[in-house]
Amino acid sequence: MQESWINKVRTPCYVIDEKRLKENLEILKSVKERSGCKILLAQKAYSVFQTYPLIAEYLDGCTASGLYEARLGFEEMAKPFGRENHVFSPAYLDEEFDEIAKICGHISFNNIRQFEKFKDRAKNASCGIRINPEHSTQEHAIYDPCGEYSRLGTTLANFPDLPEGVEGLHFHTLCEQNADALAETMAEVVKKFGKYLGRIRWLNMGGGHHITRPDYDIDLLVETIRFWKNDTYGFEVYLEPGEAIALNAGYLVTTVLDTFTNGMDIAITDASAACHMPDVLEMPYRPNIRGAGAKGEKPFTYRLGGNTCLAGDIIGDYSFDSKLCEGDRLVFEDMAIYSMCKNNTFNGMALPWIYLLKENGGTELVKSFSYEDFKERL
Numbered sequence: 001m002q003e004s005w006i007n008k009v010r011t012p013c014y015v016i017d018e019k020r021l022k023e024n025l026e027i028l029k030s031v032k033e034r035s036g037c038k039i040l041l042a043q044k045a046y047s048v049f050q051t052y053p054l055i056a057e058y059l060d061g062c063t064a065s066g067l068y069e070a071r072l073g074f075e076e077m078a079k080p081f082g083r084e085n086h087v088f089s090p091a092y093l094d095e096e097f098d099e100i101a102k103i104c105g106h107i108s109f110n111n112i113r114q115f116e117k118f119k120d121r122a123k124n125a126s127c128g129i130r131i132n133p134e135h136s137t138q139e140h141a142i143y144d145p146c147g148e149y150s151r152l153g154t155t156l157a158n159f160p161d162l163p164e165g166v167e168g169l170h171f172h173t174l175c176e177q178n179a180d181a182l183a184e185t186m187a188e189v190v191k192k193f194g195k196y197l198g199r200i201r202w203l204n205m206g207g208g209h210h211i212t213r214p215d216y217d218i219d220l221l222v223e224t225i226r227f228w229k230n231d232t233y234g235f236e237v238y239l240e241p242g243e244a245i246a247l248n249a250g251y252l253v254t255t256v257l258d259t260f261t262n263g264m265d266i267a268i269t270d271a272s273a274a275c276h277m278p279d280v281l282e283m284p285y286r287p288n289i290r291g292a293g294a295k296g297e298k299p300f301t302y303r304l305g306g307n308t309c310l311a312g313d314i315i316g317d318y319s320f321d322s323k324l325c326e327g328d329r330l331v332f333e334d335m336a337i338y339s340m341c342k343n344n345t346f347n348g349m350a351l352p353w354i355y356l357l358k359e360n361g362g363t364e365l366v367k368s369f370s371y372e373d374f375k376e377r378l
């Protein structure tokens, strides 16, 4: 049986599931309490600021990749709720830096050169440097900052000494990983940068911790943090997950616009892989559809594709219990992360509206878009 909200929303749309979001936040809060670490929202993955008041009840603040995200974190979380605002950028823009320094309490630099360039203008912030432990623990090259010729973080060879005024170190090397990858990475960080770890006030262990996934080893995460933080060095530890905050806490709802056969059954939807789920093409991965199966698993298999002119705008092959009909609604799972913040209006596609599914089962429209949003970008 379909839940009633699915047919009430206007498609295409994202629906953020408040109950699921809260469940994730409860898990993250328990990690904070057990380990003594602080947890920040990485806005790159999820920046529906309308839910920041809820997130601020559980987490310590936001982190940003540059001025615009930093402003959002400042306006919607740090300022109204007294939370922390952190930023890391591979290189800061001269004309933006003073504003960044005004709204960010923690600024991480990609190398010593960037730190030296801006340190006098960052006097009110706690400054850190991103390190590259050169230890890959995963195979997606596009998400591996430890790969050859990486432009992210400073390797030990380029880190002759901890500059005066640097209070923190930052590393971000994981992607959708479990706590064993962090433990292993931390051992490598200690091996290479251990000589500096006793001299810093904070260590930011980045994102990529898939903490809210059912099989995540929270005990090992807590143990790892406590060991290095409490038993060894005494620094403050930050985690800045993006995915884990809204993992499985949102959907993309779409309507079937047409079906036909060309060697196989095909369905056109009002959601586009290229515009509304770019990671499906970029990562790539196959999102689950509620009630659907893999190709051939159920009696009726369709190739689902978007409503653009891009031949490769294909979401994937899915099977269903019954034939798909024009007007049917499909619910893509786990669409709150790396979706809304990566959307585009290629081919004049509409941006999906954003709804909040409240705990009582009702839906609330958070944001609508129109033709103007397409035109204004050009």
Ligand SMILES: *Cc1c(COP(=O)(O)O)cnc(C)c1O
Binding pocket: 042, 044, 045, 088, 172, 174, 175, 176, 206, 207, 208, 209, 240, 241, 242, 243, 244
């Ligand atoms: C992307 C990113 C994050 C968040 O990563 P997730 O995989 O979404 O948890 C955190 N910190 C930095 C520096 C990042 O680039």
